[in-house]
Amino acid sequence: MYVWTVILSLNDMKIQVADFGLAKLSSDTHTHVSTRVMGTFGYLAPEYAASGKLSDRSDVYSFGVVLLELVTGRRPIDACQPPGEENLVEWARPKLSHILEGGSLEELVDSKLDGEYDESEMFRMIETAAACVRYSALKRPRMAQVSYYIFNCQKFSLALCYSIGS
Numbered sequence: 001m002y003v004w005t006v007i008l009s010l011n012d013m014k015i016q017v018a019d020f021g022l023a024k025l026s027s028d029t030h031t032h033v034s035t036r037v038m039g040t041f042g043y044l045a046p047e048y049a050a051s052g053k054l055s056d057r058s059d060v061y062s063f064g065v066v067l068l069e070l071v072t073g074r075r076p077i078d079a080c081q082p083p084g085e086e087n088l089v090e091w092a093r094p095k096l097s098h099i100l101e102g103g104s105l106e107e108l109v110d111s112k113l114d115g116e117y118d119e120s121e122m123f124r125m126i127e128t129a130a131a132c133v134r135y136s137a138l139k140r141p142r143m144a145q146v147s148y149y150i151f152n153c154q155k156f157s158l159a160l161c162y163s164i165g166s
Contacts, residue, residue: 044058059143068088131146
């Protein structure tokens with residue numbers, strides 16, 4: 001299954017990320033709450049991986065990883081990459097910061113695109129991905145802000161100048 005098949009855009013322009021393995025089906029009829037962390041490695045928000053606690057900002061992180069996949073052409077975890085570059089988000093964070101400070105898009109954008117993209121749209125995707133994969137869940141936008149920004153080409157009401165690594 002392709003990861004982007006689990007992103008839903010509803011008629012009211014609400015984006016939802018569905019089934020990153022966080023839901024657990026159970027055949028018993030009793031309510032079951034599990035504290036075991038479940039999900040697809042590489043898409044899990046750091047706070048969820050560490051504590052097992054989900055929030056609406058956990059899905060925002062996962063959506064940011066999907067955006068980074070689209071921009072870079074890389075998988076979230078790729079053991080074929082050089083040491084220290086296997087994790088897409090960790091590899092991309094310094095590049096995201098540099099691009100947001102005026103650096104070249106080419107340091108992050110998939111070279112297979114051969115420059116065939118609208119730079120302002122690509123920058124908007126990069127800016128959105130950077131906001132979504134912030135380490136601190138509280139500094140990530142809500143999904144409603146992300147969808148508004150994507151569909152209406154407007155700035156987030158949150159300042160996008162937070163440090164990417166924070």
